[in-house]
Amino acid sequence: MNENKGFKNTAITVNMLWIFLFVLVPNLIVVVISFLERDPVGFFRWEPTISHYINLFDPVNARVFTHSLTYSFGTTLLTLAVGYPFAWFLSRVGRRRRPLMLMMVIVPFWTSSLIRTYALVILMKANGVINSLLVTLGLAKGPVSILYTDVAVYVGLVYSLLPFMILPLYAVLEKLDSRLLEAACDLGATHLQVFARVVLPLSLPGVMAGSIMVFLPSMGLFYIPDLLGGAKSMLVGNFIKNQFLTSGNWPFGSAASVFLILVMVSMMAVYLLVMKRFNRSVMP
Amino acid sequence: MKKWMILICILLLPAAALAAKPSVYVYNWTEYMPDAVLSAFQKETGIKVVYSTYESNESMYAKVKLVRGKGYDVVFPSTYFVHKMRNQGLLAPIDQSKLTNFKHLDPMLLDKPYDPDNRYSIPYVWGSTALAYNADHVKPEQMISWKDLWRPELKNRLVMNDDLREVFGVGLIVNGYSVNDTDPDHIRTAFESVKELMPNIRVFSGDSPKQPLLNLEAHGGMIWNGEAYMAAEEDPAIRYAYPREGAIFWVDSMVIPKNAKNKEAAHRFIDFILKPEMAKLICEYVGYAPANRTAVSLMDKALKDNPMIFPDPSVVEKGEFQMDVGEAILVYERYWERLKTGL
Numbered sequence: 255m256n257e258n259k260g261f262k263n264t265a266i267t268v269n270m271l272w273i274f275l276f277v278l279v280p281n282l283i284v285v286v287i288s289f290l291e292r293d294p295v296g297f298f299r300w301e302p303t304i305s306h307y308i309n310l311f312d313p314v315n316a317r318v319f320t321h322s323l324t325y326s327f328g329t330t331l332l333t334l335a336v337g338y339p340f341a342w343f344l345s346r347v348g349r350r351r352r353p354l355m356l357m358m359v360i361v362p363f364w365t366s367s368l369i370r371t372y373a374l375v376i377l378m379k380a381n382g383v384i385n386s387l388l389v390t391l392g393l394a395k396g397p398v399s400i401l402y403t404d405v406a407v408y409v410g411l412v413y414s415l416l417p418f419m420i421l422p423l424y425a426v427l428e429k430l431d432s433r434l435l436e437a438a439c440d441l442g443a444t445h446l447q448v449f450a451r452v453v454l455p456l457s458l459p460g461v462m463a464g465s466i467m468v469f470l471p472s473m474g475l476f477y478i479p480d481l482l483g484g485a486k487s488m489l490v491g492n493f494i495k496n497q498f499l500t501s502g503n504w505p506f507g508s509a510a511s512v513f514l515i516l517v518m519v520s521m522m523a524v525y526l527l528v529m530k531r532f533n534r535s536v537m538p
Numbered sequence: 539m540k541k542w543m544i545l546i547c548i549l550l551l552p553a554a555a556l557a558a559k560p561s562v563y564v565y566n567w568t569e570y571m572p573d574a575v576l577s578a579f580q581k582e583t584g585i586k587v588v589y590s591t592y593e594s595n596e597s598m599y600a601k602v603k604l605v606r607g608k609g610y611d612v613v614f615p616s617t618y619f620v621h622k623m624r625n626q627g628l629l630a631p632i633d634q635s636k637l638t639n640f641k642h643l644d645p646m647l648l649d650k651p652y653d654p655d656n657r658y659s660i661p662y663v664w665g666s667t668a669l670a671y672n673a674d675h676v677k678p679e680q681m682i683s684w685k686d687l688w689r690p691e692l693k694n695r696l697v698m699n700d701d702l703r704e705v706f707g708v709g710l711i712v713n714g715y716s717v718n719d720t721d722p723d724h725i726r727t728a729f730e731s732v733k734e735l736m737p738n739i740r741v742f743s744g745d746s747p748k749q750p751l752l753n754l755e756a757h758g759g760m761i762w763n764g765e766a767y768m769a770a771e772e773d774p775a776i777r778y779a780y781p782r783e784g785a786i787f788w789v790d791s792m793v794i795p796k797n798a799k800n801k802e803a804a805h806r807f808i809d810f811i812l813k814p815e816m817a818k819l820i821c822e823y824v825g826y827a828p829a830n831r832t833a834v835s836l837m838d839k840a841l842k843d844n845p846m847i848f849p850d851p852s853v854v855e856k857g858e859f860q861m862d863v864g865e866a867i868l869v870y871e872r873y874w875e876r877l878k879t880g881l
Contacts, residue, residue: 294865295626297603314872317879379753399694401755402741484741484750485700488878499596500702501871 281515288508297504306509315493315510322490325479326472329411333419333468334461336412341423341460342453345430356424359417367414371481374413378406378482402484410478415471419464426460427453458532466525470518490514561586562803565602565610567790568593572823579810585803595619602628607795611804617788618703618718620659621652622862629658630794636805639812642832646851647789652861659791660808661829663821666849666857667704668785670697670751670761673775681758684712684781692738697751697759700744702874703860704786705732708760711783717858720866729873736877751776764825767846778846784856785849789829 288306293299309315344355362370377383380397388394400406430453438448454461476491485492490510497507564576568591576587592598595616602610607628615623623629634640637660647661671681675695680686687696687708698705707717709728719725741750748769750756761769766778792811794804810816817833827847828834834842842848863870 297600314875314879314881317881318875321879375749375753379755381754397754399755401753402750480700480744484739485744486736486739486742486878487880488875493875496871496874499594499600500874501868502600503868503871 284508284511287505288512290505292503292505294502297502303505306506307513309506310509310513318488318490318493319513321487322473325407325411325489326469328408329415329472330465330469332408332412333415334465337416337419337423337464338461341420341427344420344424345427359420363417367475368477370414371410371478374406374410374482375401378409401482402486404483407479407483410482411472411475414475414478415468418467418471422463422467423457423460426457430456459529462525462528466521469521473514473518559584559586560800560803561588562800562807563588563590563609563611563798564807565590565592565598565613567591567614570614570790570824572819575811575816575819578816579807582810583803583806585806587807599623602795606797608797608799610795611798611800612807613793613795614662614790615659615793616790616860617650617652618860618862620791620793622864623793624653624658625862625864628796630796630798630801631657632660632794632808633805637809637812639809639814642812642814642817642830644829644831644834646854647829650789650859652859653791659793660812661789661791662811663824663826663828664787664789665763665826666780666785666787667699667707667760667762668766669758669779669781670747670766670769671758671777671779672751672754672756672773673777675757678777678779681777681779682782684708684783686781687738687758687760688712688735689738692758694738694740695757696735696738697741697743697747697756697761698739699747699760699762700742702870703863704760705742705877706870706873707786707860708732709735711781711786711858717786718861718863720863720869722866722869725866725869725873729877732877736880748776763846767825767844770846780845780849780853780857784858785853787854787857787859789859 287298289302289304290298291301291303310319344352347355375382378400379385380399380401382401384400385394385397388398389396434452434456435448438452443451473489474491476489476495479485479487479489480492488496494507494510494514497503497510562585564571564587566589570591571589576589579585580587592601598613598615599619599622602613602623603626607630620629634656640660643661647664648656653659669681669684669686671678676692680689680691686692698708703717706725706728709730709732710717710719710724712731713724713727715721715724715728719728740756743750746765747759747761748765751759751761751769752773761778763778766776769776770778792808794801794808798804811820812830814830814832814836817828817830818836821828821833821837825847834848845853
């Protein structure tokens with residue numbers, strides 16, 4: 255018993271130390287630097303300022319943020335549109351086939367996402383698989399521009415993040431009591447009504463969890479717009495990287511990172527708030 | 539007791555051997571030096587090479603700077619980073635009298651404005667950034683000047699390097715300015731020109747500008763000569779052209795950080811790299827021209843006569859080497875953000 259406790263305590267201490275040293279401290283350093291003056295030789299100077307935070311809101315920088323948000327919102331909506339029917343199907347299919355289908359969702363993601371992105375390039379390029387097929391079948395006269403357009407970016411983002419939407423949705427839909435659906439039908443609801451008034455409200459926690467899990471990482475996946483979209487617009491990820499490396503403006507880059515963290519934290523807060531309300535409404 | 543002593547001795551032996559064995563800490567670009575060169579150096583000199591790599595000048599600079607140049611003995615920055623690091627006092631002077639193979643270097647690449655008299659840097663390999671086009675879609679006479687990139691028939695068909703200095707460099711050249719201009723008004727003019735070029739640009743390529751050309755998404759653009767060489771081997775329709783205003787040239791050099799611990803070994807390493815046989819090995823591996831004139835004479839005629847790798851001296855004369863622009867980089871970065879956000 256005593257020994258067990260000792261193990262527990264060491265495990266927790268090691269974990270906490272790890273998190274403290276390698277997560278909390280670096281992040282605190284970023285926060286501190288974001289309030290310091292830029293210095294061309296030493297990266298930053300010990301002079302407090304909030305100018306970097308004010309600069310974040312000038313039109314160009316604000317545009318970088320809104321642009322990234324647009325991509326992320328679009329990706330979230332698309333993954334929801336693709337993931338929801340799939341998760342529904344997965345939760346209704348026979349119990350024995352489910353593990354296999356879940357595996358099929360997960361296994362591709364054991365390969366590095368960078369490699370899978372390059373594979374998408376091979377599919378979508380002008381002399382690639384899709385275009386050769388279209389031309390051979392006579393559906394297009396010449397190669398259609400897919401690669402280096404917004405279409406390619408959304409395909410890449412949705413593809414990379416789809417499991418994060420499917421899995422939480424599946425978890426919720428699987429637990430959905432089918433007697434509720436039968437009851438709704440008995441009471442004369444059409445299929446659409448059953449979906450809109452029973453299934454959808456009850457799966458809301460999954461929708462929220464999935465959306466958050468897609469939205470947050472999509473802000474950081476800047477290499478997908480770079481590789482598939484041709485890097486023609488600047489997103490938050492590249493923006494921060496450029497501040498640190500190209501212009502040597504560490505404080506400004508730090509301020510942008512801190513702002514990004516704040517945006518994400520406030521979204522999580524909204525999520526928790528909504529969930530609290532939801533739980534109260536389901537279980538009065 | 540005795541057993542313990544023996545055990546401790548055995549354990550300490552390798553450590554002692556390691557401590558006694560001189561070593562040199564080399565920090566280089568990824569895939570920029572064949573292993574054969576490193577092992578040949580260790581065999582000849584007995585100096586152990588500790589090798590690590592980086593992906594960009596910027597990350598190398600940040601690292602060397604944070605440790606104040608301690609911990610690395612030989613680093614390979616590009617032209618304008620040599621200039622920048624030299625200006626900031628991060629580099630140790632190189633004693634040319636210790637370099638017996640200095641005579642093999644190409645005088646064309648020595649004593650350049652970024653490091654007069656090569657006091658701090660020894661050229662390693664060099665190359666250029668110029669025009670690329672696909673001869674199936676673009677006629678050679680349509681690609682002779684940087685201004686040809688603005689041709690309306692190339693709408694949505696260009697690949698540009700995802701590098702603000704190079705892209706705005708083209709904008710500066712077509713307006714008659716230097717690629718190293720620091721005047722904010724000139725940079726703005728360059729930005730205006732590049733903004734007009736945007737409808738033609740299909741892709742900014744950060745990793746490999748040859749890809750969009752090979753997959754036919756782009757029919758022309760700017761490219762590094764090594765990339766163009768590799769692309770042409772795959773698809774002979776892809777050509778490389780030096781624009782008549784002059785190409786952008788760069789040299790990657792070997793430098794010794796100011797606080798390097800093994801300066802003696804670093805000099806021996808640099809001298810070893812300057813051996814013509816080694817320079818030849820390296821060139822065959824990396825695909826860029828060595829800064830070593832004697833090594834060139836050892837090469838195959840086909841390679842030696844390829845203007846893509848070895849341009850005519852008059853072409854080099856017309857071109858420009860990138861220099862550090864100091865604080866003006868902030869102006870460049872600002873316009874780069876505006877270019878990409880469309881404001």
